[in-house]
Each structure stands twice: as C-alpha cells, then as structure tokens.
Amino acid sequence: MAENDFNLKNSSEYLHLSFDETFNVLKSSKSGLSEEEAERRINLFGKNDVLEKKENLLKLFLGYFWGPMAWLMESAIILTVFINHYLEAVLILILLITNAIISFIHNRNSKNAVELLKSKLSIKVSTLRDGKYEKINSADLVPGDIVAVGLGDIIPADLKIIDGELTVDQSSLTGESLEIDKNAGEIVFSGSSVKRGESTCIVLNVGLQTYFGKTIQLVKVAKPKSHQQEVVFLLVKYMFYFSLIVAFVVCVYAIYIQESLIGILTFIVILLMGAVPFALPTVLTILQSVGATELIKNNILVTRLNSIEDASSVDILFLDKTGTITENKLSVSQIIPFGKWSKKDVLLFSALTSARASKDTIDEAIMSEIEKEKISLDGYKQISIIPFDQETKKSESTISDGHEEFKIIKAAPQVALELATGITEDKKNNFSKKIEELSQNGYRSLGILKSSGDNFVIVGLIALSDPPRKDAPEMFQKIKSLGVTPIILTGDNIFITREIAKILGLNSEIILMSDLKKLSEKDQVKLLENAGGVAEVLPEDKYDLVKLMQSNGHSVGMTGDGVNDAPALKQAEMGIAVANSTDVAKSAASMVLVEDGISVIVNAISISRKIYQRVLTWVLNKLSKTVRLLGTLAIAFFITKDIVISVLGTAFLVFANDFVSISLATDNVSPTSYPDKWDIKKISIVSFLIGAPFILEHLFALFVGEKYFGIISLAQIQTFMLLTLIFTSQLKVNILRERRHFWNSFPGKALFYLTVSTMIIFAFMGVYGIFMAKISISAVLFSLIFATIFTFFIDFFKYWLFVRYKI
Numbered sequence: 001m002a003e004n005d006f007n008l009k010n011s012s013e014y015l016h017l018s019f020d021e022t023f024n025v026l027k028s029s030k031s032g033l034s035e036e037e038a039e040r041r042i043n044l045f046g047k048n049d050v051l052e053k054k055e056n057l058l059k060l061f062l063g064y065f066w067g068p069m070a071w072l073m074e075s076a077i078i079l080t081v082f083i084n085h086y087l088e089a090v091l092i093l094i095l096l097i098t099n100a101i102i103s104f105i106h107n108r109n110s111k112n113a114v115e116l117l118k119s120k121l122s123i124k125v126s127t128l129r130d131g132k133y134e135k136i137n138s139a140d141l142v143p144g145d146i147v148a149v150g151l152g153d154i155i156p157a158d159l160k161i162i163d164g165e166l167t168v169d170q171s172s173l174t175g176e177s178l179e180i181d182k183n184a185g186e187i188v189f190s191g192s193s194v195k196r197g198e199s200t201c202i203v204l205n206v207g208l209q210t211y212f213g214k215t216i217q218l219v220k221v222a223k224p225k226s227h228q229q230e231v232v233f234l235l236v237k238y239m240f241y242f243s244l245i246v247a248f249v250v251c252v253y254a255i256y257i258q259e260s261l262i263g264i265l266t267f268i269v270i271l272l273m274g275a276v277p278f279a280l281p282t283v284l285t286i287l288q289s290v291g292a293t294e295l296i297k298n299n300i301l302v303t304r305l306n307s308i309e310d311a312s313s314v315d316i317l318f319l320d321k322t323g324t325i326t327e328n329k330l331s332v333s334q335i336i337p338f339g340k341w342s343k344k345d346v347l348l349f350s351a352l353t354s355a356r357a358s359k360d361t362i363d364e365a366i367m368s369e370i371e372k373e374k375i376s377l378d379g380y381k382q383i384s385i386i387p388f389d390q391e392t393k394k395s396e397s398t399i400s401d402g403h404e405e406f407k408i409i410k411a412a413p414q415v416a417l418e419l420a421t422g423i424t425e426d427k428k429n430n431f432s433k434k435i436e437e438l439s440q441n442g443y444r445s446l447g448i449l450k451s452s453g454d455n456f457v458i459v460g461l462i463a464l465s466d467p468p469r470k471d472a473p474e475m476f477q478k479i480k481s482l483g484v485t486p487i488i489l490t491g492d493n494i495f496i497t498r499e500i501a502k503i504l505g506l507n508s509e510i511i512l513m514s515d516l517k518k519l520s521e522k523d524q525v526k527l528l529e530n531a532g533g534v535a536e537v538l539p540e541d542k543y544d545l546v547k548l549m550q551s552n553g554h555s556v557g558m559t560g561d562g563v564n565d566a567p568a569l570k571q572a573e574m575g576i577a578v579a580n581s582t583d584v585a586k587s588a589a590s591m592v593l594v595e596d597g598i599s600v601i602v603n604a605i606s607i608s609r610k611i612y613q614r615v616l617t618w619v620l621n622k623l624s625k626t627v628r629l630l631g632t633l634a635i636a637f638f639i640t641k642d643i644v645i646s647v648l649g650t651a652f653l654v655f656a657n658d659f660v661s662i663s664l665a666t667d668n669v670s671p672t673s674y675p676d677k678w679d680i681k682k683i684s685i686v687s688f689l690i691g692a693p694f695i696l697e698h699l700f701a702l703f704v705g706e707k708y709f710g711i712i713s714l715a716q717i718q719t720f721m722l723l724t725l726i727f728t729s730q731l732k733v734n735i736l737r738e739r740r741h742f743w744n745s746f747p748g749k750a751l752f753y754l755t756v757s758t759m760i761i762f763a764f765m766g767v768y769g770i771f772m773a774k775i776s777i778s779a780v781l782f783s784l785i786f787a788t789i790f791t792f793f794i795d796f797f798k799y800w801l802f803v804r805y806k807i
Contacts, residue, residue, distance in 0.1 A: 006044075008143060011158035011204045022160055028144030030162065032128030035223035041142035048157055048206035064100035072240075072276045073099075075695025079269045081649060083262055091651040095278050102662075103285040113679075125149075125156050125469045131578055142205050149188075150198035151387065154587070155592055157203050158186050158210045160274060164199025164385075168192040198387050204620060231678040232284070235619055236277050236683065239626050246630045250517050250637055267643055271649045275628045276436045277622050279658035284615075286649040286665035291611045298603040299594040299682075307590030309615075310573040311608035313555040313676040314484060316528075317601070318545060318568075321490040321500060324578050326466040332364035333443055334463035336434060338427070346460035346717045348375055352382060353397045353410040360447070362388065362410075365464055391538070392420075407451040411749045413461065421455040423555050431458065439495035460643045468503050475598045476504045482605055483674035484557070488533030489542055497535040506532035525552045544566035555675065559601070561585050574608075576601060611672035616676075616807070617737045618664050620687050624736070625657060626692030626731060632698045632725075644702065648771065649722040656758050657729045663750035667737055670745065683806045689801055690794070694732070697790045698724055704786075705779055715773035723780060727787035730755045739802050742795050759784065 007025060012021055017451070023029055033041070046558035051329045064070065073096045080089040115706040123138040128146035141147070146162070149155065155168070162779050166182045168194045179195050182188050188201070192209040219330045247268055254264050291308040295301075302308055319325055319789030324615035335343040351370045354363035370377070377751035392426070394411035405699070409419060416429065431447075438445045443463040449456040451759070479486045485508065490497050493566035498510045510533045516524055525548065528534070546556050546568045558565075566588035577589035578594045586592050638642040698721065705711035705720045734755060765772060766780045 006143070008209070010190065011187055011210065014160050014204050015185070018264075019029070019162065021186070022204075026144040026202065026204070027538045028146070028148065031131060032146035033142070034130050036126060038129060038140070038142050038145065040139065042145065045142055045209070047139045049139045051170065057714055058655040061104050062494060063098060065096070070096065073278060076269060076272050076276065078274070079265060083265050083269065083647070084457050085266075085269075085647045087464045088651045090649045091092065091648075091655065092273070092278075095654065097508055099282050101654075102282045108226075115476055115597070123154065125153075125154055141206055142468060143203055143205060145203040147201055147203060148198065148209045149194055149201060151194055151196060152585070153194045154752065155188050155190055155194065157190050157207075158205045159201035159460050160204055161186055161188065162200045162202055163695065164806050165197045166197035168196055169195050174270070176328070196387070196389060198385075207493050228497060231680060232280070232615065232619060235374055235680060235683065238625055239277075240275055243271050246634050247271045250634050251692060252308040252401065255637065263643070266647060266778065267637070268515065269647055270633065270643065270650045271630060272644065273647075273654055274389075274633070275626055277692045278654055279662050280622075281511070282302030283618055283662055283665055284709075286662065287611055287614060290665055293609060294607045295591070295604060297608070299464065300600055300604055301592040301594060302590070303586075303592060304590035306572055306607055307591045309558065309611060310590075311553070311605055312612040312676040313479050313607060313678075314557040314574050316549050316554045317479060317484050317557040318485045318489050318542065318559070318736075319486055319598070320496075320542075320560045321488055321492065324561075325468050325488065325500065325504070325602075326471050327469055327596065330361045330444075330464045330466045332365055332369040332462060333465045334438070335460065338431070338458050341772055342457045343460075344373070344375060346448050346462060347373065348377070348412055348463055349408045349450055349459050350446070350599060351375070351377060352380055352399050353385065353395050353408045353448075361466075366462070398751070407456075409449040409456060411447050411449070413447045416449055416458060419449055419456050420447075423458065428460075436463060439493050442467070442496055442499035444492060444496060468500060468595075469598075473504050475602055476506065478602045478693075479598075482602070482609075482671070484605065485529065487528065487531055489545070490533065490535060491537055491539075492535060494535040497533045501532040502531075508532060510535055514542050517594050521548065521552070524548060531563055539565060541566075543571060557601070557605075559598075560589075574604070576604070576706060578640065596675070606671045609676055610669050612676040613671070613739075614667055616683075617669075617733070618661055619683060620690070620736050620807075621661055621664075621733045622658075622682065624691035624694075626696040626768070627688050628698070628728075629653075629725065631692065631695040632721075635695065637700060638700065638723075640717075642717070644721045644770075645725070646715075646718045646722075649718055652762070652771070653725055653729075655720060656726045656762065657733075659729065660751070660758055661733055663748065663754050664733070666743060666752050667748040669737070684807065686805050686807055690732075690798055693794060693797070694728055694790075699784060700785055704782070709776060709779035709782060711775060711779060716775050719766055719772040719775050720779060722772065723762055723775075723789060724783045728778070728791060729793040730759050731787055732794075735791060735798055741799055755765055 006027065009025060011792050015023075044374060065074075073092060074410055076093050077096070079090050080092060118461060124134050124135040125138050125141060126148040127141065128134045128148075129136070133148060141157050146392060147156070147159065149166070150158070152697060161182055161184050163184050165184075168182055168188055169179050170189065184199075187204070191430065215481060226590075250267060250271075251264055254267065274745050286306065292302050295308065334349075335346050336702050337343050337346050344503040347369060350366050355368055376640050381402075383398040383400055385394060385397040388410070388463070393415045394409055396407060396409050398407050409416070411419065413431070417431060423431075438461070446462045446464070448459040448594065449457050449761065476486055488497060488499075488504075488506070494510050494512055498508060501508060507530060510528075511527055511531050511532045513534055513536050516527065516534065528545070528549065537545075542560065542565060546558055550571070551558050555573045557574035557576065558568050559576045559578055560569050561567075566641065569577060569585060569590075571590040572590075574591065575589040577592045579593045581589070581592070591604060633644065636642070648719060689745065701724050702717065702721060706717070711717055711720045734747055734751070737751070738745050747755070762778050763784065764770070766775055767777050768774065
C-alpha cells in the first residue's frame with residue numbers, strides 16, 4: 001500500500017463526511033487497525049510529532065561571548081592590551097573561553113539528561129489495535145486509528161468523534177477562552193484539552209498534517225530567569241558600583257599626586273579584574289545542571305529549571321490527597337442496599353453509569369468489583385452517558401434492558417438525597433446516618449439512584465476507601481521538620497479529611513472551604529497557617545488558595561493531577577504534577593514526579609536548599625573578597641602611592657579564586673531545617689563585615705613583611721601581597737561554606753583538593769620566582785601561617801554574624 005493509495009483530506013473537510021465516508025477515506029473501521037497495518041502507515045505518513053528545530057551548536061557556543069558579563073571581561077582584555085600587558089590579556093581571554101566551554105558542556109549535559117527522562121513522560125493514548133484497547137505513545141498514532149479520549153487528556157492528533165460527547169478547551173491554539181462542546185461527527189483538533197466527557201474517535205491527520213500544523217509540546221523545559229539568579233546578579237551589580245566608587249576616589253587622588261595616565265589605567269584594570277565575577281555564569285550553569293541531575297536521579301523531571309531554586313523558599317505545601325497522600329487505588333469496601341434492592345442490584349446499576357475505557361478511579365474500582373463478583377452486564381445497553389462531573393458531583397446514564405429504558409444516577413450522597421423523590425423522613429434520616437458513619441470511618445460513599453417514571457429512588461450506597469500510603473506519616477513528619485506546613489486539599493467531606501489528618505499526625509483543625517470563604521483575607525490566612533487540611537474543595541478553589549497565601553508573603557508548593565489543578569500548579573513556586581497526572585497537569589507543573597508518593601517531594605525540597613546554600617556561599621565569598629581586595633588596594637595606594645599588586649598578579653588571583661570557587665557547585669552541604677529566603681540587605685552587611693577585617697590583616701602583613709622579611713622592592717611587595725591574598729582567599733572560602741564553625745563539616749573533595757593544591761603551587765611560584773619576583777621561603781611561610789591563624793579567629797566572628805543576622 002502506497003501513500004498515493006490514500007486520498008487524505010484536510011481535517012476540517014471530514015466534518016461534512018458521514019462516518020461511512022470517513023472510514024472509507026481512511027481505509028479503517030470501528031474495529032481499528034492491526035499492529036501490522038499501523039506500522040505500515042507510520043512508514044507512509046511518519047510519526048505523529050513535529051521535529052523540533054535543532055539548535056545551532058556554534059551559535060549557542062558563541063552566545064556565551066555576548067552579554068553583560070562577557071562584555072566586562074572583553075573590556076578588561078582591551079584595556080590590558082592598551083597598557084601593553086599582553087600576557088595578562090591572554091590569561092583573561094583564557095578565562096573567558098574556559099567559562100564559555102564549561103557553561104556550554106554543562107548546559108548540553110543537563111539538557112540531555114532532561115530529554116532522557118522526558119521520554120518516560122510521553123503521552124499515552126488508549127488505542128484500539130488488533131481488536132483490543134492498549135496504551136501507546138501518541139507519536140505512534142496513524143490516520144485511521146480508533147482512540148478513546150476523556151477528561152484530562154490533551155487531544156493527540158486531529159480526531160473525529162464517533163460516539164460520546166466532549167467539552168474541549170482550544171485556548172492554547174486559537175485564543176478562544178470559552179470551552180466548546182463537541183458531539184458525534186464533529187472534529188477536535190490536536191492540542192485541545194478535554195475538560196469534560198469521554199468519547200471514541202478516529203484519527204484523521206497526524207504531525208504536520210494536523211489542522212494547526214503541530215502537536216502541542218506538553219513537557220517543555222522553560223528557562224525564565226529565576227528569582228535566585230536575579231538576586232545574585234543584583235548583588236553583583238551593587239558590587240560593581242562599589243568598585244566604580246573606589247576607582248573614582250583613587251583616580252581623583254592619583255590625578256592629585258600627578259600619577260601617569262598608564263598608572264591610572266593600570267589601577268582601573270586591576271579593580272575591574274578584581275570586581276568582575278568571571279566565574280559567575282559557570283557557577284550558575286553548573287548549579288542548575290547539578291540540581292537537575294540530582295532531581296532526575298530521584299525520579300523528578302524538572303520542566304521549569306528555575307523551580308529548582310524557588311523550591312528552597314517554599315513554606316506552605318498544599319497536597320492533593322488522591323495519588324499523593326493515598327495510593328489512588330480505590331476499592332469497594334461496603335455495599336449497602338436500601339429497600340427492596342440487593343447488593344447485586346447496587347453494584348450492577350453503579351457499573352451501568354461507568355463509561356467504557358474510563359480512566360476514572362471510581363469507575364475502575366466498581367468495574368474491578370463487578371469482575372470479582374462475576375456479575376454480567378449482558379442484556380443491558382448504555383444508550384448515553386454523562387461522565388462524573390466535579391461541579392455537579394454526579395454521573396448519569398440512560399440504559400435499555402431490552403424491555404424498557406431507564407436512567408441511573410451515581411452521585412455524592414448529599415446530591416443523591418436531594419435528587420431522590422418520595423422518600424420518607426425516616427428513610428432520609430437512616431440514609432444520612434449511614435453516610436455519617438461511613439465518613440467518620442474514612443470511607444468515601446456514593447449514592448445510586450434509578451428512575452421510576454419521572455421519579456428517582458435510592459437503590460443504595462457504595463463505600464469506597466483509599467487509605468494513606470504506608471510511608472505517608474513518616475514523610476509528613478519530615479516535611480514539617482523542614483519548616484514547611486503541609487495542608488491537605490480534598491473534595492472529601494470534613495470527617496474523611498479529619499480521619500486522614502489524624503493518621504498523618506497533622507493538626508486536627510480541618511476547615512470547610514465554604515466556611516473559609518466567609519472570612520476576611522487576614523483571617524483566612526491565619527486559619528490556614530494552623531490548619532491540617534481544607535475539606536470540600538473544588539478544583540478551582542485551589543488556585544485561589546495558592547494566590548491567597550502568596551499575596552500574604554508565603555512561598556507555596558502545590559501538588560495536583562487533574563485538568564482543573566493546572567492553574568494552581570502553574571501559579572505555585574513549586575507546582576508538582578504527581579505520577580499518573582493528566583497531560584494538562586504535567587504541562588502546567590514545574591516538576592513532574594515519575595514515581596508515586598511524597599518522599600520525592602521531600603527530596604526536591606532538600607536538593608533545592610542544598611543548591612541555595614552553595615549559591616549563598618559563592619555570593620558571600622565573592623562580595624567579601626571584593627570588599628577585601630578593593631579596600632586593600634585603595635588604602636595601600638593612599639599610604640604607599642604604589643599599586644601593591646600587579647596586573648599579572650591580579651590575573652593569577654582571579655584564576656586562583658574564582659575558578660577554585662566553581663567547585664562550590666558540588667560542595668558538601670546540608671539543607672537547612674527552615675525555608676531559605678534571599679535577604680539582600682543582610683547578605684550585603686555580613687559580606688562587608690567579613691571582608692573588612694581582612695583589609696587590616698593584609699596591611700599588617702605588608703608592614704611585617706617590609707620590616708622583618710626584607711620585602712623592599714615594589715616587585716617583591718606585589719609578590720608578597722599576591723600570596724597573602726591567595727592564601728586568605730582559599731582559607732576564607734572554607735570557613736564561609738559552613739554556617740556553623742568550619743570544623744563541623746568537611747568540604748567537598750573538589751574544593752578541598754583545589755584549595756590545597758592552589759596554595760602549594762603559588763607558594764612554590766613565590767619561592768622560585770616563577771612569573772613573579774622571588775621572595776624568601778620564610779616570607780612565604782609567614783604569609784601562610786599568619787593567614788591561617790587570622791582566618792581561624794575570623795571564623796568565630798563569622799559564626800557570630802551568621803547567628804546575629806540569621807544567615
């Protein structure tokens with residue numbers, strides 16, 4: 001069979017064709033295709049996807065040489081060449097290229113790791129092949145396939161509805177905000193999301209041949225600038241302003257003492273090289289790569305990279321009960337018939353309101369019980385069905401048994417009671433009592449009604465249970481130990497919610513959503529901050545709850561799995577789509593869990609906080625180092641009227657300091673037991689107070705070196721100061737990395753080995769005069785020992801500052 005054997009049409013043209021004509025054009029039938037035929041059609045029409053435009057790797061690499069940070073480095077190169085320091089210019093160029101290479105490699109590795117896990121999340125479609133429905137990847141759909149779609153699905157190709165009804169949202173494709181009802185014979189387009197209903201459809205066109213020309217990319221790796229990156233770049237900007245002020249003051253003094261233009265430009269180059277955070281792009285890239293990789297190892301797909309960092313600040317975690325706290329495996333626990341009806345009748349009628357190929361967990365539980373009890377549905381025909389709707393809290397079907405037609409309603413018990421007609425007060429009380437008993441025991445119940453003429457009579461109750469996971473209580477205690485308040489959100493009644501909260505060890509204060517809405521915003525927040533859960537929550541309420549807490553200073557995490565959870569997942573700082581979520585929920589979330597349970601959520605928070613600690617260390621180190629360097633150079637210039645470190649020495653200092661600090665991206669750190677918040681004012685104050693004492697240390701070391709170790713010439717002074725700056729920098733980063741005293745934890749292997757080897761290499765260079773003036777071994781040892789002793793005592797001051805300012 002060749003492609004020209006088909007006379008495929010534009011998707012919209014099938015609207016005017018009958019079902020027989022449609023089947024004829026697509027050479028298919030209601031029985032679907034065979035696997036062999038589907039394989040042939042894949043070869044003819046290609047996969048049901050749109051090939052993404054491949055990135056130009058050269059263009060991507062060259063992009064690392066463009067931007068504010070790159071411009072600063074390139075400016076330093078130009079100025080260095082202008083003052084005839086060619087070796088220094090080459091060193092800065094090497095820094096720039098090294099930065100670009102490392103960033104490029106880690107960026108590619110991170111993307112490859114994410115793409116690998118994304119393949120696990122490819123959309124699955126219930127497809128009729130070889131006479132039976134099976135889940136296949138949407139990419140393997142071909143024209144003529146018969147598929148079943150329902151609530152929560154994103155339409156995987158252009159389809160024509162054969163039977164059933166759908167309400168779809170096409171806003172992501174057309175911009176239309178209103179939901180559209182689609183009936184049998186109508187077309188639904190690729191990328192639309194199903195808001196209500198279930199139906200059987202035939203695939204019309206796939207891939208590039210769909211009406212809109214592409215399939216929606218559901219799981220995407222978005223890269224908006226994160227709040228953490230904004231804070232870091234803001235701090236760097238302030239640091240650069242500080243260097244400009246220092247440069248201006250020194251230049252005014254230099255002009256006053258009639259310093260040469262070359263001398264002034266040299267000083268500016270040194271200040272620029274000392275202030276520019278050459279390693280910052282590399283550090284941030286590696287941190288994101290490390291974070292994404294760690295999360296992937298924990299079966300968490302990051303679809304929005306900045307969420308890795310944002311998760312560290314989360315202090316409120318809204319958890320959808322089903323699928324996260326519980327196993328999302330409902331089972332029928334009790335069947336309670338009423339009046340003349342039997343347990344078999346209750347179960348049979350409830351099954352007749354279950355849609356074919358349904359993904360609804362209640363329907364699956366009922367059908368599983370039907371199979372277990374070996375109850376046959378033969379002789380009954382489902383004429384029409386309205387699937388269960390969260391808003392109406394009921395489903396309804398019209399049934400024919402060959403003799404008569406009647407309606408069955410499966411509804412929340414309170415709704416069933418309202419719909420029942422001709423029921424006595426005693427029966428109402430009995431029904432209500434049973435509902436309350438079931439609720440207090442943690443069961444979810446459904447009322448089953450059957451039509452009798454124009455009336456509906458209660459057939460009975462079905463009790464369902466979905467108990468918490470075995471590890472849930474332990475995980476909830478871990479969440480609370482991290483300073484995060486877990487709050488259950490559920491559509492269940494207050495009794496079930498209270499029972500679940502009790503099992504999990506949460507606050508027994510459970511709020512009804514309807515009661516919460518009656519309060520002022522201030523009272524709502526106060527109540528939620530101390531609540532264990534919110535009961536009878538509608539899906540649309542979740543978004544409002546997230547916004548409420550965010551607008552009152554909280555960072556919010558949110559778990560969800562349904563279509564209507566999508567707005568809340570999108571809004572939250574950490575939106576988590578749990579395993580087996582609908583496609584729409586996955587597309588909205590910033591993280592997607594590949595396995596069930598909440599232990600992975602604990603891991604995500606811990607990993608995020610580790611990343612925060614590493615970034616914080618880098619920021620504290622860089623800011624304090626800049627204060628120390630610029631302060632030392634400026635004051636020494638006022639005292640000696642000389643530049644006490646050479647341009648080449650500054651280039652070595654940048655090499656030794658900035659690129660050793662890259663290893664902080666993989667340093668051994670512990671997550672905090674409380675949410676991390678960026679406080680620019682506190683961080684700036686602490687950095688300045690830590691950097692300032694080192695200015696005195698350097699000036700005192702210079703005084704001792706000149707008086708007792710024969711450091712006389714300017715070249716020797718520059719060597720001595722370079723070594724002093726390098727030794728203190730390496731030691732300082734090792735005390736700043738630990739929020740307690742430095743001996744409370746051992747640094748990561750990379751940081752430790754780089755620190756030791758850097759100090760040994762530069763000590764060797766100073767003693768033997770390699771690329772610098774030679775000084776005595778005693779002067780080198782004094783510089784090292786004095787830096788070590790001084791840094792040791794600074795650790796106590798650092799610890800006091802961290803406690804005082806809660807760093």
